[in-house]
Amino acid sequence: MSIDIRNKFLKFFKSKGHQIYESMPLVPDDASLLFTNAGMVQFKDIFTGKIPTPEIKRATSAQLCIRAGGKHNDLENVGYTARHHTLFEMLGNFSFGDYFKKDAISYAWEFVTKELGFSENVLYVTVHQDDDEAFSLWSEHIDPSRIKKMGDADNFWQMGDTGPCGPCSEIFVDQGDEFFHSEEDYFGGDGxxxxxxxxxxxxxxxxxxxxxxxxxxxxxxxxGMGLERVQALLEGKRNNFDSSIFMPLIQEVSKITNKTYVYENGASFRVIADHARAVAFLLAQGVNFDKEGRGYVLRRILRRAVRHGYLLGLNEPFLYLIVEKVCDQMGGHYQYLSQKKQIISEQCKNEEARFFETIESGMEMFKKELESLPKNTPFSGEIAFKLYDTYGFPLDLTQDMLREKKIEIDIEKFESCMQEQKKRAKASWKGSGDEVKNGDFLELINEFGSNKFNGYEHFHFTSKVLALLDENYKRVKELKNNGYILFETTPLYPESGGAIGDTGELYKDGNKIADILDTKKYFGLNISEIHPFGIIKVNEMLDIYVSSDRYEISKHHSATHLLHASLRKILGSHISQAGSLVQSTRLRFDFSHPKPLNSEEIQSIEEEVNRLIFKSIQTKTELLPIQEARSKGAMALFGEKYGDIVRVISFDEDSCEFCGGIHVQNTANIGGFYITKESGVSSGVRRIEAVCGKAGYEWGKNAIKTLEIAKETLKTQDVHLGILKLKEQIKELKEKNSKSNFLIDLEPIDQVEGVNIIIKKIQSGNIKEIIDNTKNTNEKVAIFLLQQEEQKISVACGVKNAPLKAGEWVKEVANILGGQGGGRDDFASGGGKNIDKIQEALDFAQYFARKKIKEPA
Incomplete structure (x- = not known):
């Protein structure tokens, strides 16, 4: 039924002349937002005037939104209230300088009463206290006694402290007085x-x-109209979670836990159902589990759900099963959920398993601290930090657990611990909007519009200088220091789609007058950064020469398309691009995949890319309506903005993608392709690095040279056999060295409380093996060894059946040597550089051991 509401809404406004827009990605192209949190986000540039003359006048959408981080964060309320969600759908209709209050009110009334079927007897409206026009217009549809004027706090909306704003009007549904009896349950109250x-x-x-x-x-x-809220009301439910949107998920939780869901104590069921939706959509749209930014928010959401599963008695991954249910439930409208169901489930399951490895220990620590906590005392900030740092419990997860006990955390101490920890990744995030907020770019786009790019056809072009900007992005009439240049038409490709921006040179009257350092796009303007050798003026005609690096960049760019296709063929259709970098000397391609690639897979992928290169496929470029391109099977990237007409790059039936970049004319131009490295980027994301073209030739030449050196060093033409012999020799030497470790004189220098104390400086041998051997041959022992190699000192100690902690012992001694150390209670190691303190350190090691062993338990 939720799909019916969504489709009814879109169909209704389409009949009123609105263009239907798909839900934009949850990760917006907006540096000020963590996630898309409202339906108007994809039209923000129109409302703020960045796009002064929009092509459309009316629009409608069903927009997926997330409020779980940043300024708009509802996470802590989810599961405990009737209508807070991490992910929800916002239905909206928009007019850009077209219709206004009269039609907006008329459309809303018609849809609510005729399409949704709400009785006029349950509907109420609020308007701003000064908006007599809205009051009058609503009076044509509803009895004035049901219209209430409210102040700025309730009925005035603004985007920020400055900018577009205005009064608003809200439609309310009376749920009746049967279940609502508080003093605030009146029209205009907070009930x-x-x-x-x-x-x-x-x-x-x-x-x-x-x-x-x-x-x-x-x-x-x-x-904006919340779909989940309307769904519940139409089904006669007093709580969103009781609707047909959430109950199938809650029932699945009940089935997995073998527990009956009862609303009064069912917060954990609701949290899991809600969070599974957010996890499914974020993973499907390319957000991956990470230590910071959006990936960290995703990890927090999953771990909060897992903890609530733990409360319900679950001790192994389960959320992935609920996520699969979400994919089945919503995959009809959001087809990518169905297409990516397997990989989404796998990524979720792997992340759950990682958290379950530590959750038991973390919960045990939490319970112990809670049991010993005096009344009216805040929870230890140090323990909260250790839960975060060691066991992976986000702070708000610990706060969530304490909320049930009405206990606060000592936040100041927690923050202090965070500051003390070196190299701790900050909980920050980087948006993806234009990297320049200031300057005169909006002035330029209003005056000139987007400049023309002709770089697909031209490597050299003569063009007029429309504008110049200094290093602070301010317009100037002439430029003699580093700055930025806007051409009327430019062959220079801006950084986009992973490919770096073009560089080159500028000439005037046959003389070189500037180096082109980089090219980027700012608010739709294709602008190049330059280093002039003289004075450049506005309105001059200049010769633009694109750097020959463009040829090599295009080879690596086309290779990424072939690599993408090959990954999908070898590993599966779940593969989707998660990022890329294309340079003249290499490429980097990130993709969604749950585990490392083995050598056979890497070899197969490399062979498949080279097969496509040697097939000599002619590159096909088409400009197509976006729906036609999609129906053709062209792949698009999540998070990218596409217009109504898109550029599609195809290499026969093997590869077909939306792409605005520069490519080779034929795959044969790429040359050989070599994978140089495969690695992990984050949970569920792998990375392949590769070279081709000129860089591929250089890589192959160096590989052959390295092989020849290896043959000469090993004195054999069979390098593999030579390495095997070398490994066998190393093994024999290690065994001989290990045996020699037993021959070192390690007589105790002292014995305290039956514990043999061994303190010794040794010249050679494997310290770890010597300590292990000594512990195996002594019932009670505390051994401390020191080795000096030139100016470097290494120390290690081992403890067996003695009241002495090795980590504490080695730390204290290493401090004397001007170094550091630490480790477990039974073994620890460290080092230093103060060679003149060696004897002092050995003496202290004996003193410290005697002292600790003699101390009463």
């Missing part, structure tokens, strides 16, 4: 009886820096 379902924002003002409101020349409409 749940009157539930808001739709907010209509009348964007009619611009707020300036001085706080004043100025009428916009073209007022716009921005609305």
């Amino acid at each position: 749940d009886r009157f539930l808001e379902i739709w907010n209509l924002v009348f964007m009619q003002y611009e707020r300036s820096a001085d706080g004043k409101l100025h009428p916009l020349p073209k007022p716009s409409i921005d609305t």
Whole structure:
């Protein structure tokens, strides 16, 4: 039924002249947002004026949103309230300088009453206290007694302290007084009886820096209706989780845990059902588990769900099964869920397994601290940090566990521990919007529009200088120091799709006048960074020469397409691109895959790419309507913005992708392809590094040279056989060395409480093996060994059946030597550099051991 509401909404507004827009990615192309959190995000540039003359006037969408991090974070409330979710769908209709209040109100009323079938007797409306126009327009549809005027806090919307803003109007549904009896359950109160379902924002003002409101020349409409909330109301449910959207997932949790779901104590069921949806969509859209940023938020969501599963008695991965249910449930409309179901499930299961390895120990520590905690005392910040650092418990997960006990954490101490830890990855994130926020770019795009790119056909072109900017991105009439140049038409390709931006040279009257250092896109403008040798002026005609590196970049770029196709063929259709870098000397390709590649797989992938290269496939470039391109099977990247007409690059039936980049004319131009490295990037993401073209030739030449050196060194033409013989010789030497370790004089220098104390400086031998051998031949022993190699000192110690901690012992001695050390209670190691302190260190080692062993237990 939830699909019916979504489709009804989109179909209704399409009939009113609105263009349907697909849900934009949850990771937005906006540096100010962690996740897409509202339906208007994909139209933000229109509302803010970055796109002054939009091609469309009316739009509608069903937008997936996440509120689980950054400014908009509902995570801690999920499962404990009736309507908080990490992931939800926002239905919206938008007008960009077209219709305004009258039609927006009329459309809303018609859809709510006619399409959804809500009785007029349960509907109420609020408007801004000064918006008499909206009050009058609503009065044409609903009795004025059901319209309430509210202040700025409730009925005035603004994007920020400055910018577009305006009054809003909200539609409420009366759920009746049967279950709602609080003092706040009146229309306009804070109770749940009157539930808001739709907010209509009348964007009619611009707020300036001085706080004043100025009428916009073209007022716009921005609305939002929560699908989950409407679904529950239409089904007569007082709680979103009781609706047909969530109950199948809750029932699946009940089945897995063999426990009956009861609302009053069912928070864990609800958390798991909710979080499974967010995990499924984030993984499907290319977000991967990580230590920071969006990947860390994803990890927090999963671990919160796993912890609630643990509370229900689950001790092994289970969330992946709920995630599979989400894919089945929502894969009809969001088809990529069905297509990626297997890999999503696998990634989820692997991450769960990693957390389950530590959750038992972490929960044990948590319980012990809780049991010993005096009343009205905050939970230890140090323990909270250790749960985070050692056992992988995010801070808000510990807070969530303490919330049930109404206990706070000593946050100051927690933060202090965070600061003390060296090289701790900061919980920061980097957005993906334009990297330059200031400057005169908007002024340029308003004046000139997007400049033309003709680099597909040209490596050299003569063009007019439209504008110049200094290093602070401010417009200037002439440039004699480093800055930026905007051409009317340019053959220079901007950094995009993983490929670096073009470099080159500028000439005037046959003389070189500047180096082109880089090319990027700023707000739709193709702009190059330059280093002038003289003065460059606006309106001059200059000769642009693209660097020959372009040829090698194009080879590596086309190779990434062939690599992508080969990965899907060899490893499976679950493979999707997770990032890339294309340079003139190498390529890097990140892709979703749950485990490392073995040597056979790497060899097969390399052979498949070379097969396609040697097939001499002519590159086919097409400009197609986006739906036609998709129906043709062209692959698109999540997070990329595409227009109505897209550029499609094909290599026969082997590879077909959306792409705006520079490519070779024929795969044979790529030359040989070599994989140089395969590694992991993050959980569920692998990376292949490779070379081709000129760089491939150099790599092969160096590989042959290295092989010849190996033959000469090993004195054999069969390098493999030579290495095997060498390994056998090393093995024999190790065995001989190990035996010699027993011959070292390790007589105790002292015995305390039956413990043999051995302190010795040795010249050679494997310290670890010597200590292990000594522990095996002594019932009670504390052994400390020191080795000096030139200016470097190594120390290690072992303890068996003695009241002495090796880690503490070696740390104290290493400190005397001007170094550091540490380890387990039974074995530890360290080092230093103060060779003049060696005897002092050995004496202290004996003193420390005697002292600790003699101390009463």
